[in-house]
Amino acid sequence: MTKDVLYLFLIGHVLGDFYLQSSELAINKNESFKILLKHSLIYFLSMICVSIPIFSFTILKWVCIISVVHFIVDLFKYLFKKKFATNDKIEALLYCSDEIIHILLIICTAIAIYILSEPVRYISCIQYLLSKLQINVINILSWILILLIIIQPFSITIKKVVYRYKPSTNEENGGLPNAGALIGMLERSIILLMLSAGQYAAIGFVLTAKSIARYNKIAEEPKFSEYYLLGTLLSTTLVIVAYLLIF
Template structure:
C-alpha cells in the first residue's frame, strides 16, 4: 500500500502544480501573495481529491502536511524572487530545485507513513470492485501518473531547461503555432507505448519520422539543429527514466 499512497501523492502533485495551475497563476504567484495562497489552496484540494480511494483521517493529516510544506517552499521562492532578479538560467535552476524539493517531500512523507505502519486500506467501494473483478488498481494508478507527467510537466520542464539554448530567430516560421509542443507530446506518448510492449527498436523510427519533417531546418541552421537534438534527447530520456521508475 505504500507504493499506492506514493503514486497517489505524485498524481495529486502533478494535478495541483501543473494541470490545475494556469499560466497566469504560475506567473502571478511569484508576484502576488494572494495568488500564491490561491495556488496553495488548489494544491491542497487536489491532494485531498486523489486520496479518496484510500481515504482516512490519518492519511488526510499527511496530505495536509505535504500541502503546507509545498506552500512553504513556494513562499520561500516567492521571497527570493522578490529580492533577486531572476534571468532565464536562474529560472531554470529555481524551477528544477523547486520540483526536486516538492517530490522529495512527497517521497519522505510516504516513507514515514510506511515506517510508522499507518493503517491504509481501500475505501469500501474500491474494495468491493476489487473483490468482484481482476482489476489491478496499482497498474491503473501507475498509468495515470506516467500519462499525466509526460504531457504537461515534461513539456514545461523541457521548455524551462532548454530555453537559453533556443535560437533567437523565428524558427517556427512557416509552421503552426505550438505544433512543436504537440509533436513532442505525441512523440513521448508513442515512445511510452512502445516501451510498454517491448518494441524498443521501433523508437528509432519515431525519431526518424520527426527528423524528416524538420530536415531542411536541421541542415541549414546549426543552432536550431543543436536545440532540436537537445530537446529530442531530453524528451526521450525523461520518458525512459519515468517508465523505469514507475513500472
C-alpha cells in the same frame, strides 16, 4: 499499500501543480502572495480529491503536511524572486529544484507512513469493487501517473530547461501555432507505447520521422540543430527514466 499511497499523492501533485494551475496563475504566484495562497489552496484540494479512495484522518494529516510544506517551498521561491533578479538559467534551476523538493517530500511521506505503520486502506466500497473485479490497482495508477507526466509536466520541464539555448533568430515561419508542443506530446506517447510493448528499436524510427520534418532547417542552421537535438534527447530521456522508475 505504500506504493498505492505514493502514486496517489504523486498524481495529486501533478494535477495540482500543473493541470489545475494555468500559465497565468503560475506566473502571478511568483509576484502576488494572494495568488500564491490561491495556488496552495487548489493544490490542497487536489491532494484531498485523489486521496478519497483511501481517505481517513491519517491520510488527511499527511495531506495537510505535504500541502503546508509545498506552500513553504513555493513561498521561499516567491521571496527569492522578489529579492533577486533572475535569468533563464536561474529560472530553470529554480523550477527543477522546486519540483525535485516536492517529489522528494511525497516520497519521504510514503516512506514515513510505511515506517510508522500508519493504518491505510481503501474505503469499504472501493475495496469491495477491487476484490470483485480483481483489478490491479498499481498497474492502473502507474498508467494514469505516467500519462499525466509525459503530457503537461514534461512539456513545461523541457521548455524551461532548453529555452535559454533557443536561437534568437529562430522563427517558426510557416509553422502551426503550438504544433511543436503537440508533436512533443505525441512523440513521448508513442515512445511510451513502444517501451511498454518492448519494441525498443521502433523508438529510433519515431525520432527519425520527427527529424525529417525539420531536415532543411537542421542542415542549414547549426544553432537550431543543437537546440532541436537537445530538446529531442531530453524529451526521450525523460520518458525512458519515468517508465523505468514507475514500472
